[in-house]
Amino acid sequence: DQQVKQNSPSLSVQEGRISILNCDYTNSMFDYFLWYKKYPAEGPTFLISISSIKDKNEDGRFTVFLNKSAKHLSLHIVPSQPGDSAVYFCAARTGGSNYKLTFGKGTLLTVNP
Amino acid sequence: GAVVSQHPSRVICKSGTSVKIECRSLDFQATTMFWYRQFPKKSLMLMATSNEGSKATYEQGVEKDKFLINHASLTLSTLTVTSAHPEDSSFYICSASGGFGANVLTFGAGSRLTVL
Numbered sequence: 598d599q600q601v602k603q604n605s606p607s608l609s610v611q612e613g614r615i616s617i618l619n620c621d622y623t624n625s626m627f628d629y630f631l632w633y634k635k636y637p638a639e640g641p642t643f644l645i646s647i648s649s650i651k652d653k654n655e656d657g658r659f660t661v662f663l664n665k666s667a668k669h670l671s672l673h674i675v676p677s678q679p680g681d682s683a684v685y686f687c688a689a690r691t692g693g694s695n696y697k698l699t700f701g702k703g704t705l706l707t708v709n710p
Numbered sequence: 711g712a713v714v715s716q717h718p719s720r721v722i723c724k725s726g727t728s729v730k731i732e733c734r735s736l737d738f739q740a741t742t743m744f745w746y747r748q749f750p751k752k753s754l755m756l757m758a759t760s761n762e763g764s765k766a767t768y769e770q771g772v773e774k775d776k777f778l779i780n781h782a783s784l785t786l787s788t789l790t791v792t793s794a795h796p797e798d799s800s801f802y803i804c805s806a807s808g809g810f811g812a813n814v815l816t817f818g819a820g821s822r823l824t825v826l
Contacts, residue, residue: 601753633817638822640805640817640819640820641803642817643816686753697759698744698756698815699756700753700754700755703753
């Protein structure tokens with residue numbers, strides 16, 4: 598039973614355009630959500646996060662939106678750059694879980710020059 | 711800040727041997743570290759939670775006698791794959807809480823294990 602789902606295994610966008618990566622979850626106990634970026638043969642690096650008490654968090658070119666009623670979050674990257682090409686993982690945590698994260702399967706983003 | 715170092719990055723071993731992977735938090739103390747495993751085109755699967763000074767907590771389906779975890783200090787956790795078999799070949803990644811803040815895990819670069 599996959600509690601965090603990233604239904605798009607891949608996404609391709611043109612440089613300068615917006616990239617939208619989607620994530621759905623089923624566990625209503627999740628209270629904190631994170632996005633990680635991963636290059637091949639490397640560990641994930643933290644990108645941006647959002648608490649369940651918010652619906653938006655912005656950091657430079659990256660914005661995460663949370664729709665609790667729909668159990669859906671998305672990561673917007675604008676403008677997209679070729680260096681953004683990587684696998685993006687959505688992760689979620691339940692309160693009091695001692696930082697234990699549940700990950701989605703990831704979405705491979707390719708930004709074409 | 712918030713760097714987690716993982717070693718070795720790649721290891722090839724013969725079937726039946728044991729392999730140890732180290733995970734170190736370089737600039738912060740990590741009372742809790744996590745070990746993940748990633749199969750090709752799959753998500754990161756949590757294997758176990760490693761707590762300094764106590765026994766690790768394993769996820770369902772993970773053999774604790776096969777994947778030995780030791781967290782002897784606040785900056786070091788080790789994962790030993792015992793009597794490795796080809797099906798243990800995978801990408802193993804450790805992470806630690808701290809660094810960026812209470813809610814964020816910092817990951818190591820991962821270790822690619824290939825068992826011949």
